[in-house]
Amino acid sequence: MIDNFAGKTAVLTGAGSGFGLECARIGARLGMNLVLVDVQQDALDAAAAEMRAAGAEVLARRVDVSSAEQMEQLGAAVRERFGAPHLVFNNAGVGAGGLVWENSVKDWEWVLGVNLMGVVHGVRVFTPMMLEAAKQDPAWHGHIVNTASMAGLLAPPNMGIYNVSKHAVVSLSETLYQDLSLVTDQVSASVLCPYFVATGINDSHRNRPGALAGDKPTKSQLIGQAMIGKAVSSGKVTAAEVAQKVFDAVAAGQFYIYSHPRAIGSVQTRMEDILLARNPTDPFADKPELGAQLRAALRAQ
Numbered sequence: 001m002i003d004n005f006a007g008k009t010a011v012l013t014g015a016g017s018g019f020g021l022e023c024a025r026i027g028a029r030l031g032m033n034l035v036l037v038d039v040q041q042d043a044l045d046a047a048a049a050e051m052r053a054a055g056a057e058v059l060a061r062r063v064d065v066s067s068a069e070q071m072e073q074l075g076a077a078v079r080e081r082f083g084a085p086h087l088v089f090n091n092a093g094v095g096a097g098g099l100v101w102e103n104s105v106k107d108w109e110w111v112l113g114v115n116l117m118g119v120v121h122g123v124r125v126f127t128p129m130m131l132e133a134a135k136q137d138p139a140w141h142g143h144i145v146n147t148a149s150m151a152g153l154l155a156p157p158n159m160g161i162y163n164v165s166k167h168a169v170v171s172l173s174e175t176l177y178q179d180l181s182l183v184t185d186q187v188s189a190s191v192l193c194p195y196f197v198a199t200g201i202n203d204s205h206r207n208r209p210g211a212l213a214g215d216k217p218t219k220s221q222l223i224g225q226a227m228i229g230k231a232v233s234s235g236k237v238t239a240a241e242v243a244q245k246v247f248d249a250v251a252a253g254q255f256y257i258y259s260h261p262r263a264i265g266s267v268q269t270r271m272e273d274i275l276l277a278r279n280p281t282d283p284f285a286d287k288p289e290l291g292a293q294l295r296a297a298l299r300a301q
Contacts, residue, residue: 001141001143001250001252002142002143002250005030005031005087007032007033007034008032008068008086009032009034009078009083010023010027010032010088010089011078011088011089012024012035012091013038013040013065013091013118014091014092014093015036015037016047018091019089019147019194019242020038020091021047021190022092022242022243023089023243025240026243028050028051028055028056031055031056032056033057033082034058035058035059035060035078035082036058036059036061036226037061037065038093039065044060045060049159057082059078060076061074065122066118067121068117070186071118071121072121075129078128078129079204084130084142085130085142087142087145088143089145090119090122090145090147093114093115093118093147093165093191094110094115096111096162097158097161097225097227097246098160098220098221098223098224099158099160100217100299102221103160103221104159104215108161112165113163114226115166116165116169116172119172120172123144123148125174126153127144130142131184140186141147141186142188143189143250144176144187144189144190145189145250146153146169146183146189146192147169147194148166148167148170148173148175149166149193150194150260150266150267151163151192152166152169152170154266154267154272154283155167155270155283170193173191174191174255176192177189177190184217189255190246190249191255191256192257192259193256194237194258194259195260195263220298222265222279223298231259241259243260269281271284274275
């Protein structure tokens, strides 16, 4: 855990919007050095300008987090400018929906590339640097936060490709926490599992790679996009509030970070399904009208 953020370095992917941007704002207020990473140049430029105006030392890099080579180059640039980062927030992510058998290979490669491999590369590149810094200084502490989702603890229908990527991030993060505890008391990890929060993830298609740009979405993908968009835009919890929860969790050494603690009831139901070997509970049991709407829309294809 980190109890004093002033003068320490944070690497934030997906820093141009949503949780990444809000965490950067908190980091700037706390006097941190900021490494801002995003794939969208205009959003990155705006974030960098804002943080510099707030007095932060900033290294801004346009990076496709799914690229091992680009992430390794980022690691080298961070080491050269600031040394080992104290806080790494592997946050970049994209949203995608639709029936699982309708997602193309390109869809899978894009979503898993960003949501999962982006986190893998962040862990792979920065953890050794942090462990090295910890070994050299017994007072040094570092923390890695990976953004998953409540979709990493549940399996909502018509969102399979997203669910798969986020379940993998939860598993990776839990294993990272355990692996780190085997080798050090100075570096730890957390996983952020937000529910529906307005972050811009429902506009992920703006950053679809060229190979996918011309693909026409299927009806189920359009339905999924509309449902997620509606849920995200009507969310009552803000990205700024979630970002504060991230910093509070890092300071407290807390692993699981939730934006909507009341949503844990659905996770408990899923765990009971597993423990009792019963078939998965209807996710719309408490809102049957939503389930009826989705079934009707999909069966009308």
